[in-house]
Amino acid sequence: MVALAESSSYQPWREDRSRYSFLNTNGRAKRILIHGATFVITVDAADKLRVLTRQSIYIVNGIIKEVFPMNKKSIPTNNIDLIYDASKRGGIVLTPGFINAHAHPPMYMLRSSMTLDKGDIIDQVKKMAELEAKMNEQDFFLGAVGDFTEEQKNGITTILSHYATFDPIERAAKLTKQNVINAVSAVSNSHPGNNLAMVEKILKNRKKYFSTPAIAIHYLHKASRAELKKIKMLIKKYNVLFTLHVAESEEWVGESVKKFGSRTIEAMADLGLASHNTVISHGIYLSDQEIKLIKKYKIGVVHLPTSNKLHKSGVFPYPKFVKLKMNNLVCLGTDSVISKNSLDLLSEALQVRIMHMDRHKVLYEDLFKMMTSQAAKILKLGKVGKIAPGYRADLAFWKLKDRGFLPYNEKKPISLIGNMITHGGRNIRDLMINGEFIISSRIHNLINESELLVELQKAHTKLRGRIEK
Numbered sequence: 001m002v003a004l005a006e007s008s009s010y011q012p013w014r015e016d017r018s019r020y021s022f023l024n025t026n027g028r029a030k031r032i033l034i035h036g037a038t039f040v041i042t043v044d045a046a047d048k049l050r051v052l053t054r055q056s057i058y059i060v061n062g063i064i065k066e067v068f069p070m071n072k073k074s075i076p077t078n079n080i081d082l083i084y085d086a087s088k089r090g091g092i093v094l095t096p097g098f099i100n101a102h103a104h105p106p107m108y109m110l111r112s113s114m115t116l117d118k119g120d121i122i123d124q125v126k127k128m129a130e131l132e133a134k135m136n137e138q139d140f141f142l143g144a145v146g147d148f149t150e151e152q153k154n155g156i157t158t159i160l161s162h163y164a165t166f167d168p169i170e171r172a173a174k175l176t177k178q179n180v181i182n183a184v185s186a187v188s189n190s191h192p193g194n195n196l197a198m199v200e201k202i203l204k205n206r207k208k209y210f211s212t213p214a215i216a217i218h219y220l221h222k223a224s225r226a227e228l229k230k231i232k233m234l235i236k237k238y239n240v241l242f243t244l245h246v247a248e249s250e251e252w253v254g255e256s257v258k259k260f261g262s263r264t265i266e267a268m269a270d271l272g273l274a275s276h277n278t279v280i281s282h283g284i285y286l287s288d289q290e291i292k293l294i295k296k297y298k299i300g301v302v303h304l305p306t307s308n309k310l311h312k313s314g315v316f317p318y319p320k321f322v323k324l325k326m327n328n329l330v331c332l333g334t335d336s337v338i339s340k341n342s343l344d345l346l347s348e349a350l351q352v353r354i355m356h357m358d359r360h361k362v363l364y365e366d367l368f369k370m371m372t373s374q375a376a377k378i379l380k381l382g383k384v385g386k387i388a389p390g391y392r393a394d395l396a397f398w399k400l401k402d403r404g405f406l407p408y409n410e411k412k413p414i415s416l417i418g419n420m421i422t423h424g425g426r427n428i429r430d431l432m433i434n435g436e437f438i439i440s441s442r443i444h445n446l447i448n449e450s451e452l453l454v455e456l457q458k459a460h461t462k463l464r465g466r467i468e469k
């Protein structure tokens with residue numbers, strides 16, 4: 001279908017674009033030199049934000065080997081397969097690929113069911129669920145490809161997918177070469193047939209997949225005590241992440257109290273589900289006691305301000321996290337196109353600032369970490385989310401000559417980050433995932449976007465047809 005080609009056949013096509021020079025055309029470029037990036041924005045070993053100037057980066061087999069000032073050193077050309085010139089025409093700003101900690105990729109197929117013009121959000125969501133119930137495996141797959149490629153164009157190189165189907169997401173991750181944590185719902189709203197035996201089977205085979213399996217449930221109160229006990233066992237046995245929506249509304253907190261006799265995080269602690277393997281999304285209605293438990297157990301929290309505003313859910317207590325020095329447990333997510341304008345994190349970072357502006361100023365440095373190194377830590381990604389030796393070569397290439405960056409204060413290049421978050425939200429120029437260029441000169445190397453959009457439109461119309469019958 002929408003797949004373009006294998007890496008070998010898109011190589012000559014990339015060669016036409018002037019920043020790429022191939023020195024070795026036998027097969028895949030495994031040794032890449034990014035020459036002279038005008039700026040490199042990254043978090044350093046001491047977790048401080050840095051803006052480095054005129055840096056070259058040497059990558060071998062998907063891992064960053066060296067980062068060095070472009071004039072201080074050179075790599076022998078016989079050790080290079082491909083040079084990317086990041087210095088010319090105003091140059092390139094390089095950031096780590098961003099990390100999205102909460103998404104529902106197949107729902108990309110449902111974009112038009114979220115119209116903010118007329119009607120009530122509750123009715124909209126109800127209508128959306130009717131459509132979702134009619135989606136088939138191909139719809140889930142196409143939707144996920146649509147989601148992943150849009151996220152890639154926005155500089156996102158890792159996604160935690162929270163959804164009820166595993167295979168379509170696995171296939172979409174493989175096709176787009178996206179890093180995906182594939183958290184499959186053991187207890188699902190849309191797929192009542194899902195169960196823990198199914199999830200365990202996936203976990204047992206976890207090494208065989210392209211994506212990284214994890215466990216999800218929609219909400220705590222939707223699962224039985226027996227199921228939750230089994231989940232606790234599976235998390236331990238397979239050392240995997242566990243994710244769920246928590247306290248998005250007062251009503252859901254009430255459901256937890258009704259079923260378990262305590263609020264969500266308290267119940268999770270009692271059930272042995274509070275740990276650093278757990279990642280909760282939303283977390284709006286949390287008591288002070290629950291916030292302390294999150295700190296104690298180092299539970300990861302995904303903040304989703306745009307979704308919270310659009311669904312009138314409420315305000316995440318970020319200032320309390322700062323006061324208790326536990327904001328290092330917070331990262332960002334997009335949710336689906338039913339809950340956000342576009343699948344990018346820069347606009348989400350801006351929403352964080354706006355949401356909390358009257359009580360707390362969230363620094364650009366903190367926002368940048370939430371999108372990169374901090375998210376990598378929370379999702380246990382290992383050496384990901386920084387531009388430094390030993391780290392995975394997941395890199396986003398942004399053109400400096402862009403209204404999202406210029407003009408900036410040359411004496412304080414850190415002002416580039418403020419510009420990027422406040423005025424950015426644009427598409428990247430190139431994208432590298434695991435040391436491979438997935439997007440070159442704004443064009444996807446693996447997916448024919450034009451065909452993809454036509455296929456999505458056709459499938460969407462068919463889906464609407466199924467509901468009208």
Ligand SMILES: [Zn+2]
Binds near residue numbers: 102104245281335
């Ligand atoms: Zn969600």
